[in-house]
Amino acid sequence: MPQITPTNQTRVVRGAKRANYDRDTLHAIIDAALICHVAQILPGNRPLVTPTAHWREGNWLYWHGLSSARNVAATQAQPVSINICLLDGLVMARSAFHHSINYRSATLFGTPEPVTDPAEKTRQLEIFLDKVSPERWPQLRPINDSELKATGLVRMAIDEASAKMRNGPPVDDEADHDWPVWAGVIPVQSQWGSPEPDQYCTDKGLDHPRLPGSA
Amino acid sequence: MPQITPTNQTRVVRGAKRANYDRDTLHAIIDAALICHVAQILPGNRPLVTPTAHWREGNWLYWHGLSSARNVAATQAQPVSINICLLDGLVMARSAFHHSINYRSATLFGTPEPVTDPAEKTRQLEIFLDKVSPERWPQLRPINDSELKATGLVRMAIDEASAKMRNGPPVDDEADHDWPVWAGVIPVQSQWGSPEPDQYCTDKGLDHPRLPGSA
Numbered sequence: 001m002p003q004i005t006p007t008n009q010t011r012v013v014r015g016a017k018r019a020n021y022d023r024d025t026l027h028a029i030i031d032a033a034l035i036c037h038v039a040q041i042l043p044g045n046r047p048l049v050t051p052t053a054h055w056r057e058g059n060w061l062y063w064h065g066l067s068s069a070r071n072v073a074a075t076q077a078q079p080v081s082i083n084i085c086l087l088d089g090l091v092m093a094r095s096a097f098h099h100s101i102n103y104r105s106a107t108l109f110g111t112p113e114p115v116t117d118p119a120e121k122t123r124q125l126e127i128f129l130d131k132v133s134p135e136r137w138p139q140l141r142p143i144n145d146s147e148l149k150a151t152g153l154v155r156m157a158i159d160e161a162s163a164k165m166r167n168g169p170p171v172d173d174e175a176d177h178d179w180p181v182w183a184g185v186i187p188v189q190s191q192w193g194s195p196e197p198d199q200y201c202t203d204k205g206l207d208h209p210r211l212p213g214s215a
Numbered sequence: 216m217p218q219i220t221p222t223n224q225t226r227v228v229r230g231a232k233r234a235n236y237d238r239d240t241l242h243a244i245i246d247a248a249l250i251c252h253v254a255q256i257l258p259g260n261r262p263l264v265t266p267t268a269h270w271r272e273g274n275w276l277y278w279h280g281l282s283s284a285r286n287v288a289a290t291q292a293q294p295v296s297i298n299i300c301l302l303d304g305l306v307m308a309r310s311a312f313h314h315s316i317n318y319r320s321a322t323l324f325g326t327p328e329p330v331t332d333p334a335e336k337t338r339q340l341e342i343f344l345d346k347v348s349p350e351r352w353p354q355l356r357p358i359n360d361s362e363l364k365a366t367g368l369v370r371m372a373i374d375e376a377s378a379k380m381r382n383g384p385p386v387d388d389e390a391d392h393d394w395p396v397w398a399g400v401i402p403v404q405s406q407w408g409s410p411e412p413d414q415y416c417t418d419k420g421l422d423h424p425r426l427p428g429s430a
Contacts, residue, residue: 009261014284034316035302039254039264046224049254049264051300051320069229085266087250089408090347092424096340096355097362099347101249105266125311132305132314139396140311141388147312169413173356181354182421187408193304197399198384206397209307 010162020163029106067152082108090186093170094179108161112154133209225377235378244321287367305401308385309394323376327369348424
């Protein structure tokens with residue numbers, strides 16, 4: 001289904017015109033970001049939010065960590081909320097009130113489940129590495145059993161989710177249009193810098209890794 | 216006090232050598248980021264994480280929104296967890312397992328409180344705008360009472376908090392140092408793009424706003 005049905009949790013109330021429940025839109029935001037924020041409830045009823053790298057295959061969001069990490073070990077079968085937010089620009093209006101940001105944000109709710117099959121874990125880690133650096137996986141020293149055991153992997157269905165986005169110029173009060181201050185958008189751009197080879201690369205003539213289009 | 220005392224919640228267990236409880240370090244991470252992620256617990260015991268712009272004055276973290284927004288109205292006197300994460304680079308090792316990211320991350324716990332005094336709200340909003348664009352506030356059409364009323368403002372003491380950071384090259388297994396693949400760091404850089412004035416700026420000769428050093 002191309003559209004996700006909004007629930008009481010995902011229906012965007014504030015700024016509803018900026019809301020979007022289209023799967024392709026959600027997937028594009030998820031794929032464009034390297035880092036998501038996972039919120040969970042700890043024993044004692046305290047919230048915890050952890051930044052973590054994520055990737056996607058089909059309608060599943062994946063993340064990994066040390067098997068014992070709280071956002072891996074303690075999220076399984078527990079409700080979580082996940083946000084992915086890409087900052088695109090500063091919206092500079094003629095009044096403080098109408099300042100805003102341009103962004104793409106996806107908020108997901110769900111209950112993660114572990115992925116434990118070693119072959120599937122390996123396949124997923126390759127998908128993750130492909131997201132960061134296409135075709136790098138086969139060039140690496142192969143993963144071994146103890147590394148695979150130390151890596152915890154969880155996934156969550158992208159079923160209860162909404163996107164919220166803003167783009168375009170400021171929306172000032174009409175009466176302010178002649179106010180003598182610059183107004184418009186300052187784009188924010190994330191880019192890869194020059195690759196910095198480590199000390200063991202010396203004189204080996206190795207090409208630096210391929211990267212996706214943007215950081 | 217320059218150091219924050221770790222609590223059971225903030226003591227970094229995984230990767231403890233990357234932990235830091237120094238106030239100046241925490242403040243620098245908070246100040247370098249425009250966006251934080253606020254996690255709260257909704258009625259029905261479900262977590263919610265929301266991205267929001269933040270700023271700091273002294274030992275207090277501030278954020279704002281529509282007065283009725285959940286991360287403003289429903290966080291007051293409720294426990295929250297906040298993370299601020301800056302991505303600095305991709306760490307490309309010779310094995311998948313040792314891939315990592317370079318980052319600066321601050322995690323805070325606390326109980327937000329409202330700021331309701333109109334004069335203090337106005338002063339804080341100026342501090343926020345100064346963070347984004349120094350000296351812009353006095354150039355704007357002044358904020359009015361109804362805008363101030365519609366703006367909800369909360370603050371939280373930065374008392375229970377920890378930083379976690381990684382920088383530097385990959386740490387490969389010694390046996391892998393001769394593996395024939397490029398290894399090192401791909402920096403991630405966030406930059407301002409060319410300012411895009413809106414349609415009402417035409418022919419007015421207005422200078423675009425001052426911005427902080429980096430996005």
